[in-house]
Amino acid sequence: MGAEHAFSYGSIDAVEVAGVFSRNLERAAAITHRSSAKAVTNEFAVIDDPAIDAIDVCVPSINHREYVVAALRRGKHVFCETPFAIRLEDADAMIEAARASKKVLLVGLLIRSIAAYEHVHQIAESRELGRVLSVTAYRLGSYLRTDAPDHKEHYSEPSTELMTFDFDFVQWLLGRPLRVTASAAGSARGGPGEISALLEYDDGRSATVLASGIMPSGFPFSVGFRVVLERGAFEHGLVIEAGEFKATFVRYQEKGSPEQVSLPDRNPYEQELQTFRRLHRGQSGHHSARPRTRARGAHAVDRYPAIAARASRNRSAIYPLRLRLYKRTRADGEAMRLGVLQGKF
Numbered sequence: 007m008g009a010e011h012a013f014s015y016g017s018i019d020a021v022e023v024a025g026v027f028s029r030n031l032e033r034a035a036a037i038t039h040r041s042s043a044k045a046v047t048n049e050f051a052v053i054d055d056p057a058i059d060a061i062d063v064c065v066p067s068i069n070h071r072e073y074v075v076a077a078l079r080r081g082k083h084v085f086c087e088t089p090f091a092i093r094l095e096d097a098d099a100m101i102e103a104a105r106a107s108k109k110v111l112l113v114g115l116l117i118r119s120i121a122a123y124e125h126v127h128q129i130a131e132s133r134e135l136g137r138v139l140s141v142t143a144y145r146l147g148s149y150l151r152t153d154a155p156d157h158k159e160h161y162s163e164p165s166t167e168l169m170t171f172d173f174d175f176v177q178w179l180l181g182r183p184l185r186v187t188a189s190a191a192g193s194a195r196g197g198p199g200e201i202s203a204l205l206e207y208d209d210g211r212s213a214t215v216l217a218s219g220i221m222p223s224g225f226p227f228s229v230g231f232r233v234v235l236e237r238g239a240f241e242h243g244l245v246i247e248a249g250e251f252k253a254t255f256v257r258y259q260e261k262g263s264p265e266q267v268s269l270p271d272r273n274p275y276e277q278e279l280q281t282f283r284r285l286h287r288g289q290s291g292h293h294s295a296r297p298r299t300r301a302r303g304a305h306a307v308d309r310y311p312a313i314a315a316r317a318s319r320n321r322s323a324i325y326p327l328r329l330r331l332y333k334r335t336r337a338d339g340e341a342m343r344l345g346v347l348q349g350k351f
Contacts, residue, residue: 009036009037011348013347014275025345026045027046027048027345034348037346055345059343060344063085065088068092071100078106078109083110083285086100086112087114090160104160112281115174121274122242122255125245131264135235135236135260136237140212140234141231142216142232143172143175143215144172144216144229145216146225148227151221151222156227163199173215180207183213187204199220226246226247240255241259286342322349
């Protein structure tokens with residue numbers, strides 16, 4: 007992911023990747039070879055560099071707290087990949103460090119930068135098809151199986167590794183739910199392997215989010231959603247198999263035949279990193295440039311994954327909390343010098 011981010015920054019004006027950390031020097035050098043960035047195997051050579059303004063954290067989630075907090079305490083702005091944290095106490099520590107430093111802490115909730123998801127959100131906001139009645143979203147893979155081609159030993163269980171994205175999509179469309187309940191099937195390594203969560207709203211609307219890491223090893227990684235509105239519906243599916251992406255996106259009218267939806271191709275990573283750059287410059291679009299501690303938006307730090315994991319174990323309902331932080335920082339036109347921390351530990 008660090009390589010993807012470094013590549014995407016190359017398309018963003020007034021951003022310079024000044025350093026890349028990896029435990030493997032060759033991996034870091036492979037990212038920096040087409041730029042003047044330094045490749046290092048000591049992460050603090052990047053974090054402690056006074057010439058670097060911001061840090062992009064793409065290390066395993068279990069290590070996020072150490073580097074995010076360190077960077078914020080040194081006055082750096084931070085972009086942090088998802089999952090933001092495995093433990094709630096780690097998330098709380100990073101949030102408190104951002105509050106204390108008054109620097110940008112942006113969590114990479116990629117869904118809001120993906121064209122199909124953004125399109126449905128725009129339709130919902132415009133009320134072209136009426137209000138949203140229900141949402142169903144899924145994310146299915148086999149990464150928890152040791153014999154699966156997509157197995158990732160350092161990945162967490164589905165509530166954090168997969169459901170983070172779809173919880174954010176649901177929140178974007180429907181807002182904060184009244185309650186979240188969940189149930190789970192176990193995995194061979196212990197803990198949840200597949201989770202089904204129900205988000206209920208005080209007006210009777212609902213959303214269902216399903217995530218699995220225990221599909222058969224030959225099952226292709228699949229994601230999708232169905233959004234039902236008062237006068238229509240959307241259904242999106244994406245299957246990734248042998249490096250090929252096969253997507254469908256259909257709009258269903260209240261009357262008439264289904265329509266295939268075509269949207270321009272774009273790089274969602276570049277879109278979300280553009281948001282980081284705008285916040286760094288104080289160009290926060292329709293949002294205020296003042297720090298906030300409770301708000302809707304792409305800068306939310308959501309606790310739904312922990313809620314789902316806990317609810318799936320206890321079969322209970324827990325209430326969510328979210329937070330975002332940002333602040334005006336530099337004048338327009340000044341380049342952001344950035345360090346990227348990447349690779350598995």
